[in-house]
Amino acid sequence: MTLKTLGALALTATIGATAAMADLVIPDLSYRSGAYAAGGTPFSDGYQDYFNLLNARDGGIGGEAIRIVECETGYNTEVGVECYESTKGEGALVYQPLSTGITYQLIPRATADGIPIHTMGYGRTSAADGETFNWVFNYPANYWDAASVMVNYLLGQNGGSLEGKDITLLFHNSAYGKEPIATLNALAELHGFNFSELAVDHPGQEQTAQWLQIRRERPDYVLMWGWGVMNQVAIQEAANISYPMDQFIGNWWAGAEHDVTPAGAAANGYLSLNMNRIGDMPVLAEMQSMVVDAGNGAGDGSNVGSVLYVRGMYAAMLAAEAIAKAQEIHGVADITPAMMRDGMEALEITNARMEELGMPLVGPEFSVSCQDHGGSGMGIVQQWDAAAGAFVALTDYIAPDDSVTGPLITADAAAFAAENNITPGCL
Amino acid sequence: MFYREAGDFKTSYKADNQTFPIAFDRYRYWAILAFAYLVIPFLINDYWANAILVPFLIYAIAAIGLNILTGYCGQVSLGTGGFMAVGAYSCYKLMTSFPDVSILIHVILAGGITAIVGAAFGLPSLRIKGFYLAVATLAAQFFLVWLFNKVSWFYNYSASGQISAPERLVFGAAVTGPNTEPWVQYMVCLVFVTICAIIARNLTRGTLGRSWMAIRDMDIAAEIIGVNPLKAKLTAFAVSSFFIGISGALFFSVYLGAVEVGDAFGIQKSFLVLFMIILGGLGSIFGSFAGAAFLVLLPVLLKVVGVDLLGWPTDLVSHLRLVIIGALIMFFLIKEPHGLAQLWRLAKEKLRLWPFPY
Amino acid sequence: MSADFLYGIEVVINGLMAGVLYALVALGFVLIYKASGIFNFAQGVMALFAALTLVGIMDGQIPFAHLINSIFGTEFHHFGWEVPALLAIALTVVVMVIFAWLVQRYVFRHLVGQEPIILFMATIGLAYFLEGVGDLMWGSEIKTIALGLPQGNARWFEDITSTLGDDSFFGFFVRKLDIVAALVAIVLVTALICFAQYTKQGRAMRAVADDHQAALSVGISLNFIWVLVWSLAGIVALVAGIMWGAKSGVQFSLSLIALKALPVLMLGGFTSIPGAIIGGLIIGVGEQLFEYTIGGPFLGGATENWFAYMLALLFLVFRPQGLFGEKIIERV
Secondary structure (H helix, E strand, C coil): CHHHHHHHHHHHHHHHHCCCCCCEEEEEEECCCCCCHHHHHHHHHHHHHHHHHHHHHHCCECCECEEEEEEECCCCHHHHHHHHHHHHCCCECCECCCCHHHHHHHHHHHHHHCCCEECCCCCCHHHHECCCCCCEECCCCCHHHHHHHHHHHHHHHCCCCCCCCEEEEEEECCHHHHHHHHHHHHHHHHHCCEEEEEEECCCCCCCHHHHHHHHHHCCCEEEEECCCHHHHHHHHHHHHCCCCHHHEEECCCCCCHHHHHHHHHHHCCCEEEECCCCCCCHHHHHHHHHHHCCCCCCCCCCCCCCHHHHHHHHHHHHHHHHHHHHHHHHCCCCCCHHHHHHHHHCCEECHHHHHHCCCCCCCCCEECCCCECCCCCCEEEEEEECCCCEEEECCCCECCCHHHHHHHHHHHHHHHHHHCCCCCCCC | CCCCCCCCCCCCHHHHCCCCCCHHHHHHHHHHHHHHHHHHHHHCCHHHHHHHHHHHHHHHHHHHHHHHHHHHCCCCCCCHHHHHHHHHHHHHHHHHHCCCCCHHHHHHHHHHHHHHHHHHHHHHHHCCCHHHHHHHHHHHHHHHHHHHHHCHHHHCCCCCCCEECCCCEECCEECCCCCCCHHHHHHHHHHHHHHHHHHHHHHHCCHHHHHHHHHHHCHHHHHHCCCCHHHHHHHHHHHHHHHHHHHHHHHHHHHHCEECHHHHCCHHHHHHHHHHHHHHCCCCHHHHHHHHHHHHHHHHHHHHHHHHHCCCCHHHHHHHHHHHHHHHHHHHHHHCCCHHHHHHHHHHHHHHHCCCCC | CCHHHHHHHHHHHHHHHHHHHHHHHHHHHHHHHHHHCCCCCCHHHHHHHHHHHHHHHHHCECCCHHHHHHHHCCCCCECCCCCCHHHHHHHHHHHHHHHHHHHHHHCHHHHCCCCHHHHHHHHHHHHHHHHHHHHHHHCCCCECCCCCCCCCECHHHHHHHHHHCCCCCCCCCCEHHHHHHHHHHHHHHHHHHHHHHHCHHHHHHHHHHHCHHHHHHCCCCHHHHHHHHHHHHHHHHHHHHHHHHHHHCECHHHHHHHHHHHHHHHHHCCCCHHHHHHHHHHHHHHHHHHHHHHHHHHHCCCCHHHHHHHHHHHHHHHCCCCCCCCCCCCCC
């Protein structure tokens, strides 16, 4: 036993020693295996391909090459911790854990180690409070924004009033699924709609009871916080009970191609949120030709342009812009994680800049500050067109109701600060 | 040759009954302990603590616990994950309700609470046997996970449904929370592992352990010679759950620091710990350690070899890991159904006789 | 009739349908357990693997394409043909038979005479192995089964029953897929029973299930019978994989359906085919009714996962061998 331990020690030690090279190191905690591989693979492909494009086209960022260190987590928290510990020594600039469980692990660790975390549209919502969570960023939007955007979209559909409407939340019975409940309760009180919850236990293959209840009570709208197999089953079940698809809205992790395709034509018209736009963008063509066709793609290239691929690319773009910003602030090309944090905190995304990058209007305009790490919180509603096999943007960016989410975030951040003896303030 | 017992005479029952009757064994044992206590804490870094040693020590406690139930008492349990969750959540509730009491006491109390829960779920074992019991323990697994997810009292009504360990000090050094030094984490787990292993070793060779083994080997026969099956089975469940509860509490507070029940204590965890004791060796304390080390190290090794050395895509390595673990389990079961501990015993036997095997 | 009562009946009907799907998985367990005493945890993964293989063959996917491409730097994914459904099913059955032979030849033949727990562990190892092989062979994306199974609501049943309640009552909801599954299950069970009763191999199989040594002594090849039951279990897994795969797409999570079958087995007994069916129906109805009457309104829902186990556990306390299981008479 001890011998084996020593052998592994020696092995890992030699591997670890080859680290410190003067590159911009971006770890990619991906999951291409396990129950959620269908969601993790396109995101990771997009994330890596964009950095590879920058390397191929511009020689990196500010003349400094980017080195991606991929680590497979399989969506498993412990493996995620192992990945974090094994990659942080290489000078990792920013972590994109892509799992709520891993995010919660990394928040205290990365804060202690001084490495920024970017949780785009997932993770801990109250991390939007930058004074409490100095090292965690969740721009451009979070779950509570998502709930509010959904309700604002419905308000728009109903002439500004949801008085007396029945809205049901179908959620994955986990921390992730329970996120929007507080926000929706507050919004229900504000707008006078009747809010009810329906839990689906992991993994969610059997939802007969839930959909029978929906069929019985015929709520006006069903909102869904689902993930993995739960999404495919829910959409199939909605089609089975002939629930109108345009009254069924998934959040942005329940609105990718693989969620709707198993239900076939019956899924036509399904709505979901998205935090970024998809569609023909010049940058996608560049990625296809300069990265995927050149044989440097992270995956087999079949995901280019899909919802989660574009979201991964968008995440990579935000990271790359923050790196450029950090280089500009500190005047060095080879930045440290601490400088990266400054860059992320000074990040400003404008329409002109997105146009310049070849991805016009891919996301909303927003800027980050020390107080606000959460971005604008805007999202679009997109609709599935089964015949074309693609999601189509239905609306422009819809803003959330900050007067509802703001106090909730402040309260949760204050509770976290009190629990962990943090004095909120800027670094 | 290397392994001598010649000249190792015992002059008292006490000496004859000690844990390591052979002098060489004893020296080796002290050498390992000395290495673990006096050398590793000075070498350890974040990676070694968080990725390998701390999980190894914690899983070793869980494996010892399950081994008492399954290996010594013969009751197969698939509820380990659920019982670990009981340990973790009771530790969390105790930590937040009584912040002034030492975390070490909370961990032990968490073990005690788990023991009560475990004994309660052990009650059906008096009627149900074999695979029916194994499947019945899944009821505990699913029910407990659901309970900790559903009742917000268990996670202090936090918005996220996660529990996170606040910072607690022992002798002025942070044991939980983000500012814990790796050597502190390691030492806390090591102390618990040492104590648990000693307790388990001595329990299993005492009256209680003998009654467990009697039940395991043939429960009706055991009953006839006067072993009380109620007492034997329930104590096995309670003692086993006590260890598993401690490992769950450490898993949450010292190792991960924040957990969500479905994610951290799902059915996969139950299987993982069961694998550890089967691969390590049923009915062996050493086997529990060997199994835990094997299954903690194997994925890391495969990753290092596959991804870092050979440069294969991470998803391939991850799928290959499943194939290799599956194949290894089958291979071990075919070649050595009694696990690594049996291999170790055979090696010792060979060394004792070497160079004259007959 | 009052609305609540009607909804209760609807819940029961849907529970029965869900139970059929559970029973389909449980059936595979029973076949193997009865003939060889192996509690085959890999049954769920076999369903996944069978469904993956079926889809892969139909789409003309190249097995292990990703692995081969990574090692040799090649770029191919598809043969470029599509195989008709029936032929693909036949080919999948062949694959499952080969799998059964391999499992018997290389794993369980070496484990004859081991304790049941060792055999059980070996099947868990097999489950891991097969899952990894399935992913390597066919990739881990979600696939759609294009067998043209009917989806959606059975309107005719809804129309017939809508007269039972007042205007706000739509009639009972039943999925077309579930009806098909029930019919398939009936056909499958009938075929299995006929096979066991009226063919030579079937009789040999029953003889082995009754007494290994006696069967051996009258000249029945145990090896052949075990390959046979593993093949049959593979075919049952294929059917279960198709039905569950039609609900959610063929994906990794399909392997978890084994967990749905375990309480069914506890209730019905590990050794009884009718037990698996009736246990499945009881569990299906029980968990839906519980969720409808108590779980949903009072406990906050999502109780299905544990309720089935609790029900089976309570039941077992009174009848430790399950509904139809054989009573074990122990002697010292």
